[in-house]
Amino acid sequence: xAEAVLRAKDYKSGLKPIWCPGCGHYAILNGLVKAxxxxxxxxxxxxxxxxxxxxxxxxxxxDSYGFHGVHGRGLAVAQGLAVARPDLAxxxxxxDGDGFSIGGxxxxxACRRNVDITYIVMDNEVYGxxxxxASPTTPLxxxxxxxxxxxxxxxxxxxxxxxxxxxxxxxxxxYSGNPNQLAKLLTAAVEHRGFSFLHVLSQCITYCPxxxxxxxxxxxxxxxxxxxADVAAQLFGAEDGFTTGLLYAEPRTPWPPPAPAxxxxxxxxxAFLP
Amino acid sequence: xxxxxxxxxxxxxxxxxxxxGELLLRAWARAGGLGFxxxxxxPQIRGGESAALLRLGEDENYxxxxxxxxxxxxxxxxxxxxxxxxTLGPDSTVLCPDDAEVPSQVLASGAAVVPLPFxxxxxxxxxxxxxxxxxxxxxxxxxxxxxxxxxxxxxxRLAGKAAVYREATGACIAAGAEWPLALSVDAPAxxxxxxxxxxxxxxxxxxxxxxxxxxxxxxxITPASDVLEYLASALExxxxxxxxxxxxxxxxxxxxxxxxxxxDAFTATSGPGLALMSESLGLAVASETxxxxxxxxxxxxxxxxxxxxxxxxxxxxxxxLHGDAPHLVLAALDIADCAFTTSWAVALARxxxxxxxxxxxxxxxxxxxxxxxxxxxxxxxxxxxxxDDPGAYLRYRLTASGVSALxxxxxxxxxxxxxxxxxxxxxxxxxxxxxxAAQLDKRxxxxxxxxxxxxxxxxEGEGELALVAFGSASAAARAAGAQLxxxxxxxxxxxxxxLAPLPVAELAAALAGCRRVLVVEQNHSAQLWRHLRAAxxxxxxPLGSFARPGPVPxxxxxxxxxxxxxxxxx
Numbered sequence: 001x002a003e004a005v006l007r008a009k010d011y012k013s014g015l016k017p018i019w020c021p022g023c024g025h026y027a028i029l030n031g032l033v034k035a036x037x038x039x040x041x042x043x044x045x046x047x048x049x050x051x052x053x054x055x056x057x058x059x060x061x062x063d064s065y066g067f068h069g070v071h072g073r074g075l076a077v078a079q080g081l082a083v084a085r086p087d088l089a090x091x092x093x094x095x096d097g098d099g100f101s102i103g104g105x106x107x108x109x110a111c112r113r114n115v116d117i118t119y120i121v122m123d124n125e126v127y128g129x130x131x132x133x134a135s136p137t138t139p140l141x142x143x144x145x146x147x148x149x150x151x152x153x154x155x156x157x158x159x160x161x162x163x164x165x166x167x168x169x170x171x172x173x174x175y176s177g178n179p180n181q182l183a184k185l186l187t188a189a190v191e192h193r194g195f196s197f198l199h200v201l202s203q204c205i206t207y208c209p210x211x212x213x214x215x216x217x218x219x220x221x222x223x224x225x226x227x228x229a230d231v232a233a234q235l236f237g238a239e240d241g242f243t244t245g246l247l248y249a250e251p252r253t254p255w256p257p258p259a260p261a262x263x264x265x266x267x268x269x270x271a272f273l274p
Numbered sequence: 275x276x277x278x279x280x281x282x283x284x285x286x287x288x289x290x291x292x293x294x295g296e297l298l299l300r301a302w303a304r305a306g307g308l309g310f311x312x313x314x315x316x317p318q319i320r321g322g323e324s325a326a327l328l329r330l331g332e333d334e335n336y337x338x339x340x341x342x343x344x345x346x347x348x349x350x351x352x353x354x355x356x357x358x359x360x361t362l363g364p365d366s367t368v369l370c371p372d373d374a375e376v377p378s379q380v381l382a383s384g385a386a387v388v389p390l391p392f393x394x395x396x397x398x399x400x401x402x403x404x405x406x407x408x409x410x411x412x413x414x415x416x417x418x419x420x421x422x423x424x425x426x427x428x429x430x431r432l433a434g435k436a437a438v439y440r441e442a443t444g445a446c447i448a449a450g451a452e453w454p455l456a457l458s459v460d461a462p463a464x465x466x467x468x469x470x471x472x473x474x475x476x477x478x479x480x481x482x483x484x485x486x487x488x489x490x491x492x493x494x495i496t497p498a499s500d501v502l503e504y505l506a507s508a509l510e511x512x513x514x515x516x517x518x519x520x521x522x523x524x525x526x527x528x529x530x531x532x533x534x535x536x537x538d539a540f541t542a543t544s545g546p547g548l549a550l551m552s553e554s555l556g557l558a559v560a561s562e563t564x565x566x567x568x569x570x571x572x573x574x575x576x577x578x579x580x581x582x583x584x585x586x587x588x589x590x591x592x593x594x595l596h597g598d599a600p601h602l603v604l605a606a607l608d609i610a611d612c613a614f615t616t617s618w619a620v621a622l623a624r625x626x627x628x629x630x631x632x633x634x635x636x637x638x639x640x641x642x643x644x645x646x647x648x649x650x651x652x653x654x655x656x657x658x659x660x661x662d663d664p665g666a667y668l669r670y671r672l673t674a675s676g677v678s679a680l681x682x683x684x685x686x687x688x689x690x691x692x693x694x695x696x697x698x699x700x701x702x703x704x705x706x707x708x709x710x711a712a713q714l715d716k717r718x719x720x721x722x723x724x725x726x727x728x729x730x731x732x733x734e735g736e737g738e739l740a741l742v743a744f745g746s747a748s749a750a751a752r753a754a755g756a757q758l759x760x761x762x763x764x765x766x767x768x769x770x771x772x773l774a775p776l777p778v779a780e781l782a783a784a785l786a787g788c789r790r791v792l793v794v795e796q797n798h799s800a801q802l803w804r805h806l807r808a809a810x811x812x813x814x815x816p817l818g819s820f821a822r823p824g825p826v827p828x829x830x831x832x833x834x835x836x837x838x839x840x841x842x843x844x
Contacts, residue, residue, distance in 0.1 A: 015702060043689060044683070044684055044685065044686050044687070044689060045683065045684055047534075047535075047683045048691075049531065057703075059691045060691045060693070060701075060702065060703060063689055064689055065681075065683040065689050065690065065691070066689075066690070066691030066692065067530075067531065067534050067561070067691065067692045067693075068691055068692065068693045068694060068695060068703075069527065069530070069554070069557055069561070069694055070527075070553055070554055070556075070557045070694055072523075073523060073524070073527040073554060075524075076519065076523065076524040076525075076526075076527035076528050076531065077527045077528070077530055077531035077534070078531060079517065079524075079528055079531065080489065080491060080517070080527065080528030080529060080530065080531030080532040080533075080535075080539070081531035081532060081534055081535045081683075082531075083489070083515055083517055083528075083532065084488075084489045084515070084531070084532035084535040084536070084537040084539075085532075085535035085536070085537075085683060085684075087684065088535070088683050088684070105520055105521060105523075105524075106520065106523075106524055108520070109519075109520040109524070256515065256517070259513055259514065259515045260510050260513055261513055262511070262512050262513030262514075263511045263512070263513075266508075266511035266512050267511075268480055268483060268484070268508060268511065268512075269470070269647070271472075271476075271508070272470040272471060272472040272476065272480070273470060273471070274300050274303035274304045274469065274470070274471040274644065
């Protein structure tokens with residue numbers, strides 16, 4: 001059922017987020033509802049899916065259908081939903097721990113499977129909900145966690161490079177400190193047909209106050225997105241992880257093909273007659 | 275006493291013994307015969323041990339028996355691994371190659387050994403010939419099957435292969451059929467009638483489809499993969515979809531996503547996979563998402579004996595979820611019943627908006643049987659819909675039945691977020707003790723108020739002695755009951771299909787007046803016995819246990835003796 005023209009705030013549920021004041025995730029929530037409004041999506045046909053973590057609480061804050069599942073499995077839920085219900089706009093989101101650590105295998109296979117969903121990772125380089133442990137994207141010398149008092153000591157994960165290697169056809173990076181660009185990227189990500197991976201640098205003011213320095217480091221990509229995987233591999237190898245914008249987009253038909261029409265008389269029994 | 279004939283065909287993995295056995299059984303079915311084929315094999319795809327164990331009979335009896343009337347060995351490699359599962363005696367006959375040493379345990383059994391020049395006969399029949407098809411011809415001869423029919427079935431199986439292989443197969447079958455065997459067997463009569471030929475895994479997949487399943491997520495695992503393989507093609511005919519997942523964690527969550535979207539969703543696995551899925555089964559309980567998971571049990575724990583049967587996943591199915599997580603557990607009673615029980619499970623999951631686990635096992639799942647057309651669960655027309663909401667939509671509304679109306683994405687103005695976090699009636703996350711207690715009570719009511727109806731189990735016989743079994747152990751219990759009754763000892767046999775919620779009142783009524791009861795199961799730690807003890811205590815009668823681990827089939831004679839012993843000395 002088509003709704004009257006909705007404004008961004010009409011897509012908010014009114015539930016108050018659990019996030020700390022100053023959390024980057026507010027910008028993502030605001031950008032997302034702007035994107036939904038810009039696309040004029042019917043709230044009844046939007047489904048937000050998430051795992052566990054601060055960021056994964058987001059579905060409850062949007063007035064749409066939502067599924068808040070277990071840690072790391074949002075991508076799997078979202079793909080099942082999108083395959084069964086291709087009429088829906090399925091958006092899945094979560095944090096760096098949820099998506100790159102416990103859910104890392106699903107990330108790889110979602111990239112190569114290319115189901116028509118949007119995946120937003122709200123990356124603050126830390127496990128916030130469990131009070132500040134190192135995640136796969138934490139710098140190797142970050143020594144603020146009691147769990148890794150000398151720093152994790154291992155190199156951080158490069159989400160865009162991994163997504164590319166795994167076969168993702170659409171890769172972008174946003175920054176919570178640049179809400180206008182973020183809203184545009186969110187709109188483009190949801191609009192893209194196929195798997196779109198939007199990596200958002202979203203600062204954790206509580207456990208990583210040093211991330212306020214990101215403002216000085218991020219740079220917006222001026223050129224058009226790369227459309228060849230080999231060129232993108234060079235780009236992701238050379239850049240520092242703070243280049244924002246739509247970085248890579250290669251046209252590819254989403255999977256799966258539409259479900260076959262049901263036979264009016266499937267004769268399932270025939271297979272079992274001797 | 276109806277005649278039976280137990281035939282084993284054994285050889286190295288890759289020698290084609292299963293193909294030989296399946297073709298023989300199909301030809302036997304077409305000729306109006308009854309029987310089934312059990313597969314016994316090791317984990318190796320090529321070069322391990324493999325056996326097709328056929329039991330042909332005059333009635334619909336699907337009891338696995340180790341004692342063989344006839345053994346056809348294509349070779350003796352690895353035969354020792356079957357020592358416990360394939361027994362021979364002085365009345366047995368063994369057909370084997372004349373160029374290999376017969377194992378000492380075969381000679382010691384007293385069986386009549388008939389060496390045959392397999393290699394020469396096959397080579398003479400066709401340069402591309404294979405001994406398994408020569409064996410098929412020999413067995414067809416012994417059973418009085420039509421050679422042309424066997425050749426046609428074998429050719430159909432080779433459709434798409436080069437013509438030379440079909441020629442070779444036909445020639446080898448003919449050579450076997452015409453071989454001068456100075457031997458005959460007392461083949462069972464063939465009653466005729468309309469029958470199906472299928473495995474329990476196929477039956478489960480068929481039952482799922484007939485119950486409405488249109489989304490399947492799949493991760494391969496022995497012995498459940500063939501359910502998923504069947505569904506992959508059958509789903510296409512009904513307009514459904516199957517996704518091969520990257521692991522069981524993804525499989526169960528994909529199914530949950532599809533179910534949240536309104537599809538009847540299904541996946542199949544075995545013990546280790548069920549362990550991986552169990553976190554998200556808790557999510558299905560909390561978010562009240564319907565889902566059916568078939569668990570085809572194998573020897574455990576860990577990788578255990580992945581190709582052989584055991585009933586040792588009852589504990590994890592009943593108790594493996596975290597938190598207080600009411601869910602459904604059902605068990606298929608026999609090969610054809612895999613269809614009925616799975617179709618009932620799908621309907622119950624949908625009705626209660628909860629996960630349903632169906633337990634089957636390698637024996638039921640991978641045995642190929644000639645069975646009457648399987649029954650399917652048909653929801654009664656009066657089945658109550660979820661209590662509707664008089665006012666604003668509340669996804670987790672507290673209702674008397676515990677079931678609240680389920681909105682699907684796309685439904686106008688019923689938007690909500692399904693949540694694994696504890697929540698209030700609206701679905702908003704809540705840590706309030708009051709909400710937790712209310713939602714725990716609500717979810718529990720779905721099971722406590724469920725009317726199990728007539729399908730919770732099957733009861734046969736009467737008397738003061740009883741056997742209680744679930745799943746494939748039911749066949750052994752029924753056979754033991756029949757033996758006791760034949761010896762003028764009345765005996766009841768209860769076969770349980772619904773294990774959670776356990777139909778306590780129905781069980782107690784079925785056991786009323788019993789003096790001795792044995793709980794029968796194929797596992798080491800008496801899992802069903804403990805489950806029943808916890809629910810029934812000593813009412814109406816203390817329960818004894820007959821639990822034996824797999825993979826050796828439960829022995830009805832030993833079971834009957836144990837019940838008599840229990841009655842005399844218990």
